Amino acid sequence: xxxxxxxxxxxxxxxxxxxxxxxxxxxxxxxxxxxxxxxxxxxxxxxxxxxxxxxxxxxxxxxxxxxxxxxxxxxxxxxxxxxxxxxxxxxxxxxxxxxxxxxxxxxxxxxxxxxxxxxxxxxxxxxxxxxxxxxxxxxxxxxxxxxxxxxxxxxxxxxxxxxxxxxxxxxxxxxxxxxxxxxxxxxxxxxxxxxxxxxxxxxxxxxxxxxxxxxxxxxxxxxxxxxxxxxxxxxxxxxxxxxxxxxxxxxxxxxxxxxxxxxxxxxxxxxxxxxxxxx
DNA sequence: CATCATGTTACACG
DNA sequence: GCGTGTAACATGAT
Numbered sequence: 420x421x422x423x424x425x426x427x428x429x430x431x432x433x434x435x436x437x438x439x440x441x442x443x444x445x446x447x448x449x450x451x452x453x454x455x456x457x458x459x460x461x462x463x464x465x466x467x468x469x470x471x472x473x474x475x476x477x478x479x480x481x482x483x484x485x486x487x488x489x490x491x492x493x494x495x496x497x498x499x500x501x502x503x504x505x506x507x508x509x510x511x512x513x514x515x516x517x518x519x520x521x522x523x524x525x526x527x528x529x530x531x532x533x534x535x536x537x538x539x540x541x542x543x544x545x546x547x548x549x550x551x552x553x554x555x556x557x558x559x560x561x562x563x564x565x566x567x568x569x570x571x572x573x574x575x576x577x578x579x580x581x582x583x584x585x586x587x588x589x590x591x592x593x594x595x596x597x598x599x600x601x602x603x604x605x606x607x608x609x610x611x612x613x614x615x616x617x618x619x620x621x622x623x624x625x626x627x628x629x630x631x632x633x634x635x636x637x638x639x640x641x642x643x644x645x646x647x648x649x650x651x652x653x654x655x656x657x658x659x660x661x662x663x664x665x666x667x668x669x670x671x672x673x674x675x676x677x678x679x680x681x682x683x684x685x686x687x688x689x690x691x692x693x694x695x696x697x698x
Numbered sequence: 699c700a701t702c703a704t705g706t707t708a709c710a711c712g
Numbered sequence: 713g714c715g716t717g718t719a720a721c722a723t724g725a726t
Binding site (some may be wrong): 537 | 714715716717718721722723724
């Protein structure tokens with residue numbers, strides 16, 4: 420479930436505790452080697468151990484850790500992954516798949532970064548160039564300054580698929596997932612089945628504003644608390660308590676009172692208000 | 699027991 | 713090439 424706000428919330432929680440720390444050990448537990456995208460686990464751990472973490476970053480739903488060697492560790496949480504800070508003495512959770520151990524620091528109570536992942540879809544990758552660790556055709560980050568209303572308009576014009584599908588596609592823009600796409604379409608007043616290339620300039624501008632507003636608001640609330648999501652301190656977020664349509668099928672629209680509907684688009688559960696959102 | 703679920707990729711088909 | 717549907721990945725919740 421982690422979408423851009425959850426990934427960014429994780430990054431912000433980790434950042435102050437990781438900066439300048441040296442990785443003394445890295446482990447991927449037996450049976451979970453698949454999370455490692457490097458050619459083998461030993462190569463990945465060898466490239467992590469002994470490195471200082473110089474910075475953190477995020478691109479779409481990818482977390483990026485800059486290492487003193489010049490390499491970067493790139494983590495994708497996929498459906499149920501979480502990076503959680505722990506004390507050296509605390510026991511790993513039931514779903515811990517990997518961990519980093521950090522050299523102890525007088526100012527920081529955490530020596531462990533656990534990678535917990537119930538469904539085991541998450542990935543780790545150590546690469547020399549960040550681009551090599553991202554999907555090849557990834558679009559601009561949804562909150563970055565190079566993503567503008569104009570760039571959204573031009574990319575939406577080129578697609579004939581539904582707007583729901585276009586916004587979920589990480590090559591259109593990076594960071595949105597199923598929950599926030601439904602919320603964004605509601606805010607912009609657009610039926611999620613509407614064809615991307617039939618959206619007017621004015622509506623696209625509203626869509627752009629809705630994307631920024633939805634993501635920033637979710638960030639203010641510490642990400643959504645759907646399913647297993649927890650931040651770097653193991654705490655859930657609260658953004659789902661404020662959804663207009665997601666998870667509200669059969670309930671009244673807060674704006675107009677109509678019953679929120681749930682349909683399937685490109686195989687994904689899609690929630691919308693038939694009165695507030697137009698084709 | 700059957701169905702559904704946040705993300706992503708691969709593949710078949712029209 | 714494009715869009716869509718489906719399966720797959722692994723697991724828990726209902």
